[in-house]
Structure formats: structure tokens, C-alpha cells
Amino acid sequence: MTTPPPPAPTRILVLNSGSSSVKYQLLDMRNAARLAVGLVERIGEQTSRLVHTPLVDGGAGLRERTGPIADHEAALRAVAEELAADGLGLDSPELAAIGHRVVHGGLRFSAPTVVDDEVLAEIERLVPVAPLHNPANITGIRTARALRPDLPQVAVFDTAFHTTMPESAARYAIDVETADAHRIRRYGFHGTSHAYVSRETAKLLGKAPEDVNVIVLHLGNGASASAVAGGRCVDTSMGLTPLEGLVMGTRSGDVDPAVTFHLRRVAGMSTDDIDTLLNKKSGLVGLCGDNDMREIRRRIDEGDERARLAFDIYIHRLKKYIGAYYAVLGRVDAVVFTAGVGENAAPVRAAAVAGLEELGLALDSGLNEERSPHARIVSPPYARVAVAVVPTDEELEIARQAFALVSEDSLD
Numbered sequence: 001m002t003t004p005p006p007p008a009p010t011r012i013l014v015l016n017s018g019s020s021s022v023k024y025q026l027l028d029m030r031n032a033a034r035l036a037v038g039l040v041e042r043i044g045e046q047t048s049r050l051v052h053t054p055l056v057d058g059g060a061g062l063r064e065r066t067g068p069i070a071d072h073e074a075a076l077r078a079v080a081e082e083l084a085a086d087g088l089g090l091d092s093p094e095l096a097a098i099g100h101r102v103v104h105g106g107l108r109f110s111a112p113t114v115v116d117d118e119v120l121a122e123i124e125r126l127v128p129v130a131p132l133h134n135p136a137n138i139t140g141i142r143t144a145r146a147l148r149p150d151l152p153q154v155a156v157f158d159t160a161f162h163t164t165m166p167e168s169a170a171r172y173a174i175d176v177e178t179a180d181a182h183r184i185r186r187y188g189f190h191g192t193s194h195a196y197v198s199r200e201t202a203k204l205l206g207k208a209p210e211d212v213n214v215i216v217l218h219l220g221n222g223a224s225a226s227a228v229a230g231g232r233c234v235d236t237s238m239g240l241t242p243l244e245g246l247v248m249g250t251r252s253g254d255v256d257p258a259v260t261f262h263l264r265r266v267a268g269m270s271t272d273d274i275d276t277l278l279n280k281k282s283g284l285v286g287l288c289g290d291n292d293m294r295e296i297r298r299r300i301d302e303g304d305e306r307a308r309l310a311f312d313i314y315i316h317r318l319k320k321y322i323g324a325y326y327a328v329l330g331r332v333d334a335v336v337f338t339a340g341v342g343e344n345a346a347p348v349r350a351a352a353v354a355g356l357e358e359l360g361l362a363l364d365s366g367l368n369e370e371r372s373p374h375a376r377i378v379s380p381p382y383a384r385v386a387v388a389v390v391p392t393d394e395e396l397e398i399a400r401q402a403f404a405l406v407s408e409d410s411l412d
Ligand SMILES: Nc1ncnc2c1ncn2[C@@H]1O[C@H](COP(=O)(O)OP(=O)(O)O)[C@@H](O)[C@H]1O
Pocket: 018, 219, 220, 221, 222, 249, 291, 292, 293, 294, 339, 340, 341, 344, 345
């Protein structure tokens, strides 16, 4: 008698490593059920915090650890311990792969990829163009590989969805030889979110993705806009690095490039100082000292002028991109808000679309202010262009892509 082969593993652990945080989810792809979710934040500070929530039957509820977690490797080892405590450890034979968000994939990676040494070296080569993100992604991959050397580590790239941009949108108007020699072009980021949210928006409108044109506004700590025509990205606001475009929590977004020469020649700052200024000390935090939209709204309500100006600058930029992408697309079916600010901050949505009635945009203020974890339309039925709030789920999308890659018969 032969024993039947064990069932193929169906679980995916997803790691979304940011500059100072790791978000993670363990999913079972038979039914896309979450088994555990969690977050490690303020990595490298004295006040690090790990919040772990097991979701399996009998899970003991949310657990929290506070105290210093030195780096991303220590963070991941702590996550592995928490999972093991719930019987969901990384040694489980049910684990099919570990999926990693990798922010910069350059020109080479337009699809999810199993990581080997050569792929890892390429991700490392891209560190100068994603200095806040790729190093954390690399540590995540290395640590996961050390914990489970036999498992496929799958990289899912933020840049992948944007590789469909036409050259007219992807190229900067700088000397072609110089640009090509140094691979200077617009790559775009948050692509996993833009892809997921634009598809979910089509569903919400009851249409096929090929039939809708949407403007996606991913407003988290990092923020970007994209123009998606029939399911394909045709323009996006981030460029060579995740610094271009919208005003963000700590990043300036668009500035005249000559600002950097001026800071060097006149203010005497070093290249590294300017990098830190534009990436970490600008945006909302540079304008008013806070990068959390909740705090900014609270200060505005108290009459704080600096917070009001920061908010107005943030909205002005957002509006410019809505207008620009409207023109790029020609016809727009929906403007969609997603990520921490986009999903939660009703005043941001209201201010961003105010005055755009001539473009067919309007809000139902009651619907806009309703709190809900679900995808929803917040414009009145007569509006020519739907305004929608669609929660992003980068982790689910990464798990789907990683699972599809490692299993012959994707269950989607
Ligand atoms: N209830 C809320 N109201 C307004 N803004 C919020 C709310 N909840 C979260 N945010 C904003 O969302 C941001 C985080 O968004 P998120 O998408 O989680 O970012 P990231 O993935 O870049 O860390 C916070 O910095 C805060 O500004």
C-alpha cells in the first residue's frame, strides 16, 4: 500500500518591511483567510512595539511587546517567536512561501520573482534609489531565508505595476545618453496597492477592469497618485525614487530640482544633508512639525495656522495631480482614495474634490463622513465620476501573487 502524498502547503507569510516598521500577515490561500496579523514599529528606537494578533480559533487575542528592538533582523525573529507561540511557527510544513514587499525592482522585475543570490544582489544594487526601503526589504529576505532556507522567498515589487507606463510618461526630459547610462527614469511605487485598488474599484462599479479608467490616490505616510486606464498604469506620481510627486508625511514630493543646487551652493549643505532634508524632514512634518493627519486636523480645529497651511499645501498638490491625471486619461470613471489617510481622513477627501464639479466630481458629505472598513462609493448617484474609498490590502495581493508563483494550480 502506498501512502498518499501530504497535501500541498497553502500558507503564505507576507512581510512588508518599511524603513522603521514591519507589517506582516500569515494567510491560508485555500480561502485567503488570515491566520495572524501584526506590526513591529519604531524599530531601532528605545520605544519599539510589536503588536501581534492571532486570528485562528482559540487564539488568545492581541499581544503586545514593548522595549527596544534593534533592527529588522531582531524584529523578524520576534515575529517568528510570536507566531510559534500560536502554533503557527515558521517551521510549519503548511507554509508554501514567504512573500516580501520589495520597493524598488528597477527595470528588470515586472513580475513576482523567487529570490536567489543573484536576484538579491540586484535588489541590493537598487539601494541608492530606494534608500529608505530596499535595505529593510533585503534584511527581511535574508532573515527569513536563515529561518527557513528550504522555502521559496518571493519578492513582489512596488515598481512592477508601473512598467506599463508609456515612454512619454516614464522618461524625464534630460539628456538621453546620460539618463540611459544611469537608468534614470520614472519607475513609480506602491504598485501593488495601485493594482489591487484599481481592480477592486472596477468591482465596486460592477465593471471589468478593462472597461474602467481610474485615478488612484494612495495616501499613507508615503503617498502617490496613479492614472490607470483599462487596468494598466499609464502614469504615476513617484519617479526614480519614492520622493517625487505628492506632499507626504516626511517627504517633499515635487520641488524644482534647482532647490538642491541652491542648498548645496548657497546653504552649504552636503548631498546627504539634502537627501535627509527632502526625505525625512520635509512634507507635513517639515511644514508643521506633525506627519500624522489626525494630529494635524486636531490642531486645525484649535485654530493652529501652521497646521492649516500644511494641510492646504497637501491638498493643493493632490488637486493638481487629480487634474493632471484627468487630462492624461481623457475619461475618468472613478477617483479612489486609499491607505491610512485616504481611507480615514474624510476632510482630506472633501477638500481634494471641492470645486471640481465641472469635472463631474462631487461628494455626498454624509457618505463621506461615514466610517466603514469596506470599499464604498461616497459620491451622489448623479455624479459623472464616482468618488470611492477602497481599503488597500498590499499583504493579500502579495500573498496571492506569491502563492500563484509557487503553486501550479493557483486557487484564485
Ligand atoms: N483616523 C485617521 N484619520 C486621519 N489620518 C489617519 C487616520 N488613521 C491613520 N491616518 C494616517 O495614515 C498614516 C499611515 O498610513 P499607512 O497607509 O498606514 O502608511 P504607511 O503604510 O506608509 O506606514 C498616518 O501617518 C496618519 O497620517
